[in-house]
Amino acid sequence: MVTLSDVAKQANVSKMTVSRVINHPEQVTPELRDLVEAAMAALNYHPNVAAKALANNRTNVIKVVILEDIDTTEPYYMSLIFGIAKGLDKRGYALQLVTDRHRMNGGNRADGFIVTGERASDIPLLEMLNEPFVIFGENRYGFDFVDSDNKAGTTLATEYALAKNYQSIVFLGIDVKESFEYSREAGYINTLQQHQKIPQIHRLSNHSRVSQAFICDRWEKFAPDTCFICASDRLALGVERGIIQKGGRIPEDFGVIGFDGVFLDQVANPQLTTVKQPVEQLGELLARMLLQKLAQSGAQQGEVLVTPELIKRGSTRE
Amino acid sequence: MVTLSDVAKQANVSKMTVSRVINHPEQVTPELRDLVEAAMAALNYHPNVAAKALANNRTNVIKVVILEDIDTTEPYYMSLIFGIAKGLDKRGYALQLVTDRHRMNGGNRADGFIVTGERASDIPLLEMLNEPFVIFGENRYGFDFVDSDNKAGTTLATEYALAKNYQSIVFLGIDVKESFEYSREAGYINTLQQHQKIPQIHRLSNHSRVSQAFICDRWEKFAPDTCFICASDRLALGVERGIIQKGGRIPEDFGVIGFDGVFLDQVANPQLTTVKQPVEQLGELLARMLLQKLAQSGAQQGEVLVTPELIKRGSTRE
DNA sequence: TTGTATGCGTTATCAG
DNA sequence: CTGATAACGCATACAA
Numbered sequence: 033m034v035t036l037s038d039v040a041k042q043a044n045v046s047k048m049t050v051s052r053v054i055n056h057p058e059q060v061t062p063e064l065r066d067l068v069e070a071a072m073a074a075l076n077y078h079p080n081v082a083a084k085a086l087a088n089n090r091t092n093v094i095k096v097v098i099l100e101d102i103d104t105t106e107p108y109y110m111s112l113i114f115g116i117a118k119g120l121d122k123r124g125y126a127l128q129l130v131t132d133r134h135r136m137n138g139g140n141r142a143d144g145f146i147v148t149g150e151r152a153s154d155i156p157l158l159e160m161l162n163e164p165f166v167i168f169g170e171n172r173y174g175f176d177f178v179d180s181d182n183k184a185g186t187t188l189a190t191e192y193a194l195a196k197n198y199q200s201i202v203f204l205g206i207d208v209k210e211s212f213e214y215s216r217e218a219g220y221i222n223t224l225q226q227h228q229k230i231p232q233i234h235r236l237s238n239h240s241r242v243s244q245a246f247i248c249d250r251w252e253k254f255a256p257d258t259c260f261i262c263a264s265d266r267l268a269l270g271v272e273r274g275i276i277q278k279g280g281r282i283p284e285d286f287g288v289i290g291f292d293g294v295f296l297d298q299v300a301n302p303q304l305t306t307v308k309q310p311v312e313q314l315g316e317l318l319a320r321m322l323l324q325k326l327a328q329s330g331a332q333q334g335e336v337l338v339t340p341e342l343i344k345r346g347s348t349r350e
Numbered sequence: 351m352v353t354l355s356d357v358a359k360q361a362n363v364s365k366m367t368v369s370r371v372i373n374h375p376e377q378v379t380p381e382l383r384d385l386v387e388a389a390m391a392a393l394n395y396h397p398n399v400a401a402k403a404l405a406n407n408r409t410n411v412i413k414v415v416i417l418e419d420i421d422t423t424e425p426y427y428m429s430l431i432f433g434i435a436k437g438l439d440k441r442g443y444a445l446q447l448v449t450d451r452h453r454m455n456g457g458n459r460a461d462g463f464i465v466t467g468e469r470a471s472d473i474p475l476l477e478m479l480n481e482p483f484v485i486f487g488e489n490r491y492g493f494d495f496v497d498s499d500n501k502a503g504t505t506l507a508t509e510y511a512l513a514k515n516y517q518s519i520v521f522l523g524i525d526v527k528e529s530f531e532y533s534r535e536a537g538y539i540n541t542l543q544q545h546q547k548i549p550q551i552h553r554l555s556n557h558s559r560v561s562q563a564f565i566c567d568r569w570e571k572f573a574p575d576t577c578f579i580c581a582s583d584r585l586a587l588g589v590e591r592g593i594i595q596k597g598g599r600i601p602e603d604f605g606v607i608g609f610d611g612v613f614l615d616q617v618a619n620p621q622l623t624t625v626k627q628p629v630e631q632l633g634e635l636l637a638r639m640l641l642q643k644l645a646q647s648g649a650q651q652g653e654v655l656v657t658p659e660l661i662k663r664g665s666t667r668e
Numbered sequence: 669t670t671g672t673a674t675g676c677g678t679t680a681t682c683a684g
Numbered sequence: 685c686t687g688a689t690a691a692c693g694c695a696t697a698c699a700a
Binding site (some may be wrong): 043045047048052059064083085086089 | 685686687688691692693694
């Protein structure tokens, strides 16, 4: 293993000069700097993370905590974790997935946390954390977070449905009292009001079978020329099935727009027009935000909202 | 931060005694051991991973490399990574997801690798690795691996189809020359032959649209009373759609059995009877195997096959 | 069986 | 601006 000392010898300087070239390059003269950099390249030197960690009293490990009680196969999280991993990897950090909320703080030490799926009851837990953390997802507790711009997403969707001349535009939301849901509803409501139309919102639990049954049960209430804006692809998938089961035509008579754009939208038949969240990018941003927060010794980072993209497919009119 | 020295003081022994209680408890008298353990508990001591890593010249980081060029939303990998993370976490290791195959070996150091999706062209890469590694998935290169027992899986499926009295039993495989595919076909073939039936195998690329089209195009060739055994849930999903599109009845006239049991099987309508791979468990086993390999300084570990489970649902007869 | 001295690779501190 | 030294927390080798 090539160490600082090896590089120092090669460049005929002390270890400290090499260390400075790495951590405080401005404190060393350009000539020496070049010399050292050449030596590092020649020897293919890579700093020993463990030694760094010990000297700095840091670990170079970030814990990722999913507090929500999810089915671990939820594909959404796959992309998120990939994005986080990518962001951390680039900067020399490893991620540790916490699989037991009680071990969030115990066990190995970490430099910081990325948390998602927290509920009101988790807030005390979070406030007891000794290390900085950032949150994935809007929240009303003032925690730093990254999320997609939910309101902008449903605004895009609603405007698209209007542009495609669907006469009636119905919103199917998720029956949770979460910030993201309110934002999605707000985008829909505002847009409809701007067009002098009356919002019509139904809230269902987030399962395709529920939305399918909902459509079938109330089939007579939905005249042709209706577009359903759904708060998730899961709901949208069920809506498609309900419409098809009842003999409705997609997209001529009924439009369906989903939200998420992760996996399910492509599995659906016809494939869903959907508001695609840039989940992997959100993961990278989370990593970047947390690492910056660490660099600034825990300073507040505020919020980052990324505008999602509307993917146009066969579940809405050409 | 509580250190070895703190515990030592508390217990009135030397640091080394504490260290021994942790790493070689048999070398210390029971009385002292109890004393030290009490002190550790009282102070809520947790070893500093970085210091351990430095002293042992290890990193406590395992890199997970997905060489296959996947859509990162593939839910399969979500469960796998969760399982690995869980297994590593328990034993004090962090995982680092490698997102760029070229940085597999460069960048930060790791104690070992868990690799999946390797192709023939990747073998040289793997053989150049300095640290021990284990593979997820059957392979013919003699590498240590963990996988589900693919042959046992299709055997279960085929026997179930026979027990449900489907007259014709057709296998839809994936058109790749991979070990897992051969094993799945073998389970089907052997079982049919034991029952004096003639195997009928078709190989398709692994997309639901392809299998859907396949069923529709050759609809006349499939008499009622046929059960399709598919090498993936993806294929099975398309088969269901094709059958429904053609007006066939599931499960009365046509049975469909999938393989994987991750997410898609539940999204399908009707939900799929499927061979469920214990993916998360496989991940844990991978972690355990690799860590054991490290403990045994790289000794060969052989293979571990886990028998999958047949989940019975609405796509086959009661 | 237990304790002492030393080193792992890096960085902060302070002296030159 | 550069270099010597000590320290981070733990484990190995050796001594008692």
